Every structure is written in structure tokens, then in C-alpha cells.
Amino acid sequence: MAAAEGAVIACHTKDEFDAQMAKAYEAGKLVIIDFMTSWCHGCQEIAPVYAEYAKKYPAAVFLKVNTEELEEVADFYKIDGMPTFVFIKNGETLETIEGPEKDEILDAIKKYIGTPALASA
Template sequence: MAAAQGAVIACHTKDEFDAQMAKGKEAGKLVIIDFMSPSCPFCLEIAPVYAEWAKKFPSAVFLEVNVFELKEVADFYKIDGMPTFVFIKNGETLETIEGPEKDEILDAIKKYIGTPASASS
């Protein structure tokens, strides 16, 4: 699997998810997991915004997990609504935001990694 800096990485297997989490931890990066469902209207609404953030904040790892495809992972993080965004650094869960709360999610990204790499957008 190629490194996808600046892109959302969809994890379809537990092995893919574990590998991405290990890479993020090893690099000391903030990992943001979007727990979603392709049939969730709120998930679909925020997906393009999440993809833009991945481009603006390449120093973080942006993962996407379909809760039905990776139920084991969703259960581990106690996901009970979608979308839910989990912020992790060095293996520690820093924050969890449930719902497509764009301002709240963006504030959390900035809180943990600072301002975007480039001010142009």
C-alpha cells in the first residue's frame, strides 16, 4: 500500500487499519479516523470536507473506516453513531467527536497539529 500523504486512506481490512495505525504511531503523527457508513447522509456530507482537510494538513494521517466493513475496529473504539471522528497520537485517544461537526473537527485538528501547511486554498 502506497503512502497517501495528503489523502484520505480507506481501510478495508483490519490488517490495513493496523498497518496505518502503526505507521502513524511510528512517525509520531496525529491519526484521525472517520468512522462512517456509505449509506449515512451525514457521512456523505462531510466526506469532501474531510478530503480537503487531508490535503491541507499533510502532517496528519486521515483514515476512513466503514463501520460495517470493520465492525471489530468500530467496536474497539465504541462507535455508536456516524460519522464519528477519533483523534489518536502515539497510541492514545485524544478526543472523539460524534457527528458532522465541521467547526469542532477543524478546531481539534488545529489544536493537535497547528495551522495548515499552506495558507492557500
């Protein structure tokens, strides 16, 4: 999993998603899931910001799920708008943020994992 730290991990199958969730659960890490679609303007707008957060906060696992590819996962989390960000730790959903709300997303990251690890700028 170390190779994925600091990156957004796109899950294209239910098996990939389940494997990433299991690894994060085992490691006790916060998981942030970006539920998106390729045609969603807000999703495209927030994607580079989300990728920056992934680099800045390697203590969390940043997943990306295309709701058209993984309807089953989107249905499980009751996703009805895009983008939607779901924060999960130890199997518990902590918070859900709907829309490309970069400040709200950042505030939630800080709330659940604190300040970023010291890294080169």
C-alpha cells in the same frame, strides 16, 4: 507513506487499518479516523470536507473506516453513531467528535497539529 499524505486512506481490512496505525505511530503523527457507513447522510455530507482537511493538513493521517466492513475496529473504539471522528496520537485517544461537525473537527485538528503547512492554494 509519503504517497498517502494529503489524502484520505480508506481501510477495508483490519490488517490495512493496523498497518496505517503502526506507520502513523512510528512517525509520531496525529491520526484522525472517520468512522462512517455508505448509507449515512451525515457521512456523505462531511466526506468532501474531510478530504479537504486531509489536503490542507498533511502532517496528520486521515483514515476512513466503514463500520460495516470493520465492525471489530468500530467496537474497539466504542463507535455507536455515524459519522464519528476519533483523534489519536502515540496510541492515545485524544478526542472523539460525533456527527458531521466540520468546525469542531477543524478546531481539533488545529489544536493537535497547529496551522497547515505552507502550501500553494
